[in-house]
Amino acid sequence: MASARGLEESFRRFPRTRYLGSKRRLAPWIVGCTAGLDYETVLDVFGGTGSVAYAFKCAGKSVQYNDKLAFNHQVGVALIENGAVRLADREVDAIVSAADAAPEGGFIHSTFQGIYFTDDENRWLDGAAAAIHGIPRRYPRALAWNALFQAALAKRPYNLFHRKNLYMRQADVRRGFGNKATWDRSFESHFRAAARSANAAVFDGGAACRATRGDALSLEGGFDLVYIDPPYVSGSGVGVDYRDFYHFLEGLVEFDGWGGRIDRYSKHLRLTRETDPWSSPNTCAESLRRLIERFGHSHLVVSYRNDGIPSIDDIAAMVRRCKRHVRVEMLAHRPYALSTNRRSRETLIVGWD
Ligand SMILES: C[S@@+](CC[C@H](N)C(=O)[O-])C[C@H]1O[C@@H](n2cnc3c(N)ncnc32)[C@H](O)[C@@H]1O
Known part of the structure; x- marks a missing residue:
């Protein structure tokens, strides 16, 4: 495995993101924290x-990235699976x-008026989304999606939908935030x-990587x-429903039939809710217990907060x-610049045989 400094160095290329729970x-x-374990x-x-x-x-491992959401999957395709392709300037x-x-009257322009973006921005998004859907190659398309998501998140108060x-x-007021x-x-x-x-972050780590879109509890083992x-x-007891927070990005990627999946009773036109255990x-x-058991033959590394x-x-x-040895590592400082919770600590639970 690369030295700690080598890893930090190559990781610096990873783009800045505005995503809840990003590590x-x-x-x-x-x-x-996995340095003593033997794995590929x-x-x-x-x-x-x-x-x-x-x-x-960056550590040279063969990685399978997975996420249930379609828009995140595109990010995984762009930055993890893709080892060589960049989005050309002409693209x-x-x-x-x-x-x-793009003309006025597209789906976003006519549906999301006054909700997240201005009319002209909605018109622009209609045109950008159609153009990206039309890109035939997987990696340039995923890189373009990634750039559009980052742009949309940057322009949102709280970076959420x-x-x-x-x-x-739009309000003409003094702000203490944002x-x-x-x-x-x-x-x-x-x-x-x-x-x-994103282009600057594309690299080949030397081992095959891929990105999948699947539910955590239906993934196959063997890692x-x-x-x-x-x-x-x-x-x-307050949980984060990612689909609910980022539904607009999900709609961009799964554009066809977006209108039919919207909950028209919600003021912000989210997607109709799905059960999220x-x-x-x-x-x-119970979901975590089942997941840990499902992958009980692998080294296990679990991130969570201590509260x-x-x-x-x-x-x-x-x-x-499932594991003979378990180690709990707690990060000494708070990684969240905006967090007001002084007791919350990022924790890593590492299990191996
Ligand atoms: C805490 S975040 C992960 C953050 C990630 N480690 C990072 O550094 O950005 C949890 C992720 O789980 C995904 N997710 C939620 N339910 C899922 C499920 N049933 N199966 C797979 N992924 C799911 C969400 O879309 C979200 O991206």
């Missing part, structure tokens, strides 16, 4: 931004030209910048090491049922 700041530490193949079950999968890739120009020239709150961007300059920067400018940083970073459920305090612990449901002791006990 970007922790990924080299997480991979470093890794499954990242809840891939998200791909930060941890990317750190494993970026073609997407921007198509977006600039959980509320109809375009007014926050970044109006970033929100008001054009889609084109964000898109071009995100395409450049030397399995990394598990499930959605966090707080001690008071990982975001409920009643079912998340959630289930507790770290409960998770360690689940791992201990």
Whole structure:
């Protein structure tokens, strides 16, 4: 495995993201915690931004990135599976030209008026999404999606799609938070910048990597090491439903039939809700227990915070049922710049035989 410094060095190429629960700041530490284990193949079950999968890739491992959401899968394809292809300047120009020239009255323009983006931005998004859907090659298309998602997240208050709150961007008030300059920067400018940083992150780690889209509990086994970073459920029982927070990006990727999947009773036009066992305090612990058991033959590495449901002791006990050795590592400092919770600590539970 690469030295700790070598890993930190190559990981620096990983693009900055605005994603809830991203382990970007922790990924080299997480991979470093596995240094004493013997393994070549890794499954990242809840891939998200791909930060941890990317750190494993930097360490020369053969990684399978997985996430249930279609938009995250595209990020995994762009940055983990893809080892060589970059989005050419002419492809970026073609997407921007198509977006600039898009007529009014497209699906986003006519459906999401006044909810997340301005009318002109919605028109631009209609054009950009159509152009990206038309890219025939898998890796340039995934890189273009990644850039569009990063642009859309940058322009959203809280970087989420959980509320109809375009007014926050437009109100003429003094703000104690947020970044109006970033929100008001054009889609084109964000898109071009995100395409450049994703291009800079493309590399071949020397071992085959791939990206899948699947439900955690239906993935097939056979990996030397399995990394598990499930959605966090707080001690008071509040869980993160990622599909609910990022439904707009999911709609962009699965554009056909988007209108039919929208919950028209919700003010912010989210997708119709699906049951999510990982975001409920009643079912998340049992789901984790089943997942750990499913991959009980692999080295197990689980990320969680020390103030959630289930507790770290409960998770360690689940791992201990399958593994002879269990180690609990706790990060000394808080990695979340905006977090006000001083007691919350990122924790890693490592199990091996
Ligand atoms: C805590 S985040 C992972 C963050 C990731 N490690 C990173 O650094 O960006 C949890 C992820 O689990 C995904 N997810 C939620 N339910 C899932 C399921 N049933 N199967 C697979 N992935 C799921 C979400 O889309 C989200 O990206």
